[in-house]
Amino acid sequence: MKLILLGPPGAGKGTQAVRLAEKHRIPQLSTGEMLRAAADAGTPVGIKAKALMDAGALVPDDIVVGIVADRIEEPDAKNGFILDGFPRTTAQAVALDEMLAQKGMRLDAVIEFVVDESILLSRIEKRVAETIAAGGKVRPDDNAESFKTRLQAYRTQTAPLSDYYRKSGDLRPIDAMKPIDAVSREIDELLAAVSA
Template sequence: MNVVLFGPPGAGKGTQAKELSQKYDIPHISTGDILRANVREGTELGLKAKEYMDKGELVPDQVLIGLIKDRLEEPDCANGYLLDGYPRTIPQADALDDILKEISKPLDVVVNIDVSDEELIGRLSGRRMCKCGESYHIMFNSPKEEGVCNACGGQLYQRDDDREDVIRQRLVVYSEKTKPLIDYYEEKELLVNIAGNGTVNEVFEAISEIMDRYK
């Protein structure tokens, strides 16, 4: 089954994608992971992407879709894939559509995790990170000692993009640039909306119920 997992920042796409990937034995494909892997491996497209990343610029769609095409043609995608974080704009969606037709791997469904802005702000602004990679939440997953990582004892910090003012701006950008994709995929009769305000398990079960239709 070929799936795009869609939703605003803080909707829980990454968490859900990881669990869904294991359940359905299809790869979780994140554009960020693809970029980092290609830069690390020094591929031709990875080197092109690095030129832009080193200058703090966005990687052009043409380079990014090339990376995604290469990834979708790898053997572990033979039985399907779960795209997370792409597409984000209508031009990207058009480019993805062309690529999927070319490699005969069209989308089965686009799952949109729908969460209210206030819920998202609460989730993201409460997040705390550690340099070792562990993450916590002051309400839902607090460390044993306030401000200290359980795993390594390091000092926890709040990412700059998790401040409330920055979150609100991120949501404005999402609404302007990415939300139009909801209409795009609705017109193609691919979109299914899932309420994302429940627990992680509740959202997981709701998405699984949808994906079971395409097994």
């Protein structure tokens, strides 16, 4: 099962990716997490990526595509993977399709999380409050200003992916405003239909 989760920040992609990864025993490949791991490790790419991410900016395509290409070769991804946060642009989608084709792979579905953007900021604020209450570490980009920057970047750069994947026949929209369990059920039904 090779999936892309598409939608604006705060839409619930990360939550659903964890559930899908457990259910299908495939890794959730969050480019954000891969880049943060590189930043934490202090690699040259990681240091450059950290400065961009902290400012709410996007990391250059060549860095992200290279990280993804290497990661899907690892043994835990042999039965598939979930891409969360990649591709972010049509150029990345084209590069991903080309890379997958070179590896003899193809996406099974692109799940688009359709949300009411006016509610997303309150979702982010709730996530921050819950993380703090649980004693967790809040991501540096989980604040109102970075969120607004990320949402604007999503609108201008990532939203056009809907058309790209609609044309390829891979786009599967879901109502991500439903409760978490209802969204999970809708995704399960969608994937059952795709696999049939």
